[in-house]
Every structure is written in C-alpha cells, then in structure tokens.
Amino acid sequence: MMPKKIMFGENAAKEFPYPKNALVITTTTPDIYNKWLDYIGIKNYELYDKVTPDPAIETVEAIKKQYEGENISCYIGLGGGSSMDVCKYLGKMTGIPKILIPTTFGTGAEMTTYAVISFDHKKKLLQDEAFLADAAIVDPYFLPGTPFNILRNSACDAAAQASEGYDSKLGNPFTKFFCKEAFDILYDAIMNDKHHLLPYGAMLSGIGFGNSSTTLGHALSYAFSNEGVPHGYALSSCTTVAHKFNKSIYYKCFKEIAQKFKFEPLKLKQPLDQAADVIMPDRGHLDNNPIPVTKQDVIKCLDEIVNTNPLAA
Ligand SMILES: [Zn+2]
DSSP: OOOSEEEESTTHHHHSOOOTTEEEEOOSOHHHHHHHHHHHTOOSEEEEOOOOSSOBHHHHHHHHHHTTTSOOOOEEEEESHHHHHHHHHHHHHHOOOEEEEESSOSSOGGGSSEEEEEETTEEEEEEOGGGSOSEEEEOGGGOTTOOHHHHHHHHHHHHHHHHHHHHOTTOOHHHHHHHHHHHHHHHHHHHTTOGGGHHHHHHHHHHHHHTTOOOHHHHHHHHHHTTTOOHHHHHHHHHHHHHHHTTOTTHHHHHHHHHHTTOOOOOOSSOHHHHHHHHTTOHHHHTTSSSOOOHHHHHHHHHHHHHSOTTOO
C-alpha cells in the first residue's frame, strides 16, 4: 500500500494543484508556516495551528468539531509527524481526503498506514488502511534550517527503518526493493554529506518498511524511549546491535552511519532484566525479526548496548 499520488523532488510542493477550501494543519509558529504557505502558493484555505507534539485524541476531536459544516475539501498536514498524524486520524474519522507534506524527514510517515495518537496521556501506535494519504508531497525545500541534532536523529531513523524493514520476515521482493534503494540513497546522503537526498531516501524507506515492519532494533529502542531518549538516537546503538545479532548485511554500513553522526553511547536507568520484560511483549516487532529472539537474547543485546560501546571502531 502507498498513497494514491506521490510528488517528490525540488518544487514538488509548489507545483501541486491544491483544491480550494482545504484545511491546513500545522504545528509551528506563524513566522515559519507563513513562509511555507507562501512557498507552496496555496489560496483560499483555512488554517489550524494549534497541534502540539504527541497529539492527543482530544485535539483531533476538537478540530473535527470546529470545522464541521464548513465544506472542507481536504486536510493538508504540513509539518512534522504530529500534524501528519492528526490529519491521518481526522481523515479516517470524516472520510475527507488528506494531503501530507513532511517538513522534517526521517519517519517516512507520509507514506505509511501508521499514526501515533495519545489516549489518556499514553502514546499509541495505530495502523489502519484509512490512515494512508491521498497525496504525499516530498520536497527538500523544507530541509535547510533543520537543527543538526534533529537531522541526524531523523536520518538515523530512516536508515534503521530501511535496513530493519529489509530483514523483516514480512518482507517480499517488492518491499526489499524499496528498502534497499532507500538505504543506498540514505547511506550516500549521510556519508557524503548530500543531505538534500535525505527526504527522497526517507520517503522510499516509508514505502518499504511501511509494508514490511521494523524488527529487533526498534523493539530494543523503546526501553530507551521510555526513559526519554529521542527515537533516532536510541536506534543508533540498538539497530547496530540488532543487525549484529541478526547477522544482517547492513550491520557494517549502518554502524558507519551511526559513527559518522558521532552518536554517544546509551545509558539505561532500569535494570536490564526489567527492560527486557518491557520489550518481550512487543510481538509486532519481535515476531517479524528474521531470527527468533528469547528474553536472554534481549538482555544480551541490552548489555552490549549499555556496557560496551557498540559504535566504537
Ligand atoms: Zn522508527
């Protein structure tokens, strides 16, 4: 599965024919999104700019209510993951088409059937065919100005998703084709400082892993996410160690990417045994791992992550 329409490359967001009376949903401040809106050249639109990070279901319901009876032609999610997730969920509720335009690149969320919404202050990863965008627009225009720390976390996530997605048991020649192409582009973009290629690489990664799922690296990373470590940073060591465990063809190249970005070693506050108990029920990731994973394996991987430096030369 992928969006009905995909436009990518320089000026893609400028050239897209936006319908009248769209509702633009964004997260940032007027000084930033007014520049974006000028660039994409959209006319006759409504704007909702009160989406916060880790959006809650209450926000989605509030937007639905606020614009009821206004004949909104489509939702446009313009921004990071939060604005796109809100659009995905809204689109599912109302049946109104959605156009997704990522401005931070890495998750490939504009391509996937996944959305993260909080219920009772708990983040939930949801999957539904109805979350799929009607159109996804990937334009590197939005990349410059991204702080380096966000850029490296996102690029690391994209590379982890592409390589874990390649190895996934759910993979097939079609998903492997996208994951491999994505990883090759991301590797070149990162190792040779061609950052303008990151959005396209992340987009291909989204099509690939979005149809095959990620695996052990992502499962391990949530123990660190729960302690506040950013997703992409957690993956730098977790995916490296997972690739080693799986004897993945991507072990060496992925480690080179993590080294290039100079990620620091990870620490864990909770005991490894306890962390493993949190990780083991994550069947969505673990069942798709190419090799079966026991609790002992998880503890061994965590031990390697926090007690050795898996990114050392
Ligand atoms: Zn990820």
